[in-house]
Amino acid sequence: xxxxxxxxxxxxxxxxxxxxxxxxxxxxxxxMKEAMRAFAEKNITQTRExxxxxxxxLDAVLKSWESSFDAAGQGxxxxxxxxxxxxxRNINSGFDLVKSLAGAKNLxxxxxxxxxxxxxxxxxxxxxxxEMRALSxxxxxxxxxxxKAQLQRGMEELNKAN
Numbered sequence: 001x002x003x004x005x006x007x008x009x010x011x012x013x014x015x016x017x018x019x020x021x022x023x024x025x026x027x028x029x030x031x032m033k034e035a036m037r038a039f040a041e042k043n044i045t046q047t048r049e050x051x052x053x054x055x056x057x058l059d060a061v062l063k064s065w066e067s068s069f070d071a072a073g074q075g076x077x078x079x080x081x082x083x084x085x086x087x088x089r090n091i092n093s094g095f096d097l098v099k100s101l102a103g104a105k106n107l108x109x110x111x112x113x114x115x116x117x118x119x120x121x122x123x124x125x126x127x128x129x130x131e132m133r134a135l136s137x138x139x140x141x142x143x144x145x146x147x148k149a150q151l152q153r154g155m156e157e158l159n160k161a162n
Contacts, residue, residue, distance in 0.1 A: 057154065057157075060150055060153070061150055063146075064146040064147050064149065064150035065146075065147065067146035068143050068144065068145075068146045068147050069143075071139075071142045071143040071145070071146065072139070072143040074142075075138075075139030075140070075142055075143055076139075078135060078139060079132075079135060079136060079139060082131060082132060082135050083132075086128045086131070086132075089124070089128075090121075090124070090128075093117070093120070093121060093124065097113065097114070097117040100113045100117075101113055101114070
């Protein structure tokens with residue numbers, strides 16, 4: 001059988017009456033033991049030191065990112081200049097072909113000039129692709145170098161700490 005609402009209320013009041021004094025005693029006893037206070041102060045000091053070291057590391061990471069972005073920006077400029085240089089060479093080569101074709105004496109000579117042009121152009125395109133590959137590899141390495149160096153310093157510091 002379930003108890004009556006009156007009995008349940010009395011039981012709850014009794015429980016509350018026993019619990020309140022325990023919380024009051026706990027709240028009144030707010031003095032921390034000296035060892036606990038020293039422990040808390042030590043943790044606060046250590047946390048502050050970790051934060052300060054982390055702040056320096058964060059600054060170093062941000063500087064390495066900045067260096068990487070600078071290198072990437074300079075690399076993008078170098079790549080754009082290389083593309084423009086290659087385009088100019090190809091345009092000049094095309095103009096040379098047109099000039100040669102204008103001076104051709106017959107159709108056979110014009111066909112020979114075009115065949116020669118395309119052989120040279122295919123060779124030039126292969127060479128130009130290699131130039132772009134080499135430059136993009138260099139740009140990527142230069143952009144990644146500051147971050148790579150920062151990561152290496154971080155690993156060395158971690159190894160020292162352990």
